[in-house]
Amino acid sequence: MCTYDKQLAEVAAFEAAYYDDELQPPCTIAEIKELQERTKLLLGAELPKEYEQFLLKHNGLDFNGMVIYAGTKKPSEGDDDYCILDFVEANLIRRDIEEMNDFLLIGEKDDEEFGLQVSSSKYVQIDATCLDVIEEYSSFDEMIAEVIQSRL
Numbered sequence: 001m002c003t004y005d006k007q008l009a010e011v012a013a014f015e016a017a018y019y020d021d022e023l024q025p026p027c028t029i030a031e032i033k034e035l036q037e038r039t040k041l042l043l044g045a046e047l048p049k050e051y052e053q054f055l056l057k058h059n060g061l062d063f064n065g066m067v068i069y070a071g072t073k074k075p076s077e078g079d080d081d082y083c084i085l086d087f088v089e090a091n092l093i094r095r096d097i098e099e100m101n102d103f104l105l106i107g108e109k110d111d112e113e114f115g116l117q118v119s120s121s122k123y124v125q126i127d128a129t130c131l132d133v134i135e136e137y138s139s140f141d142e143m144i145a146e147v148i149q150s151r152l
Helices: 005-019 029-043 049-055 087-094 098-102 140-149
Strands: 061-063 066-068 079-083 103-109 112-117 122-127 133-137
Touching (some): 005 140, 087 103, 112 140, 122 140
């Protein structure tokens, strides 16, 4: 059981109660393998294993102004006209800024982004404008739990 499972259960209950909606289904093993290849080819990096584990539960999350990027671009549960931005696409967009090459972004909320800082091997939250590190986390699980909790 992951640290963030409690928060995901709360999000699922909220989505079901207020929107008659469900969380995103998981990525398949084949989709994870394809994402690993795209990450290596286009971002020159390894896909974080903890993020893979998240994607095997849910292919992204969009809740209350917070987005955890999807592994593959598919319509959002409950809204066929909307897709959660995929991991590689989101990172390529931000890499227009050279300093962003040091990050593998997992998601965003408000004016903040969160993910892995490659040079330090730490999970961090950064200001999306000035790129300052706002917070460091001891693990992927702690980061995701705190980010989701901030939206509940």
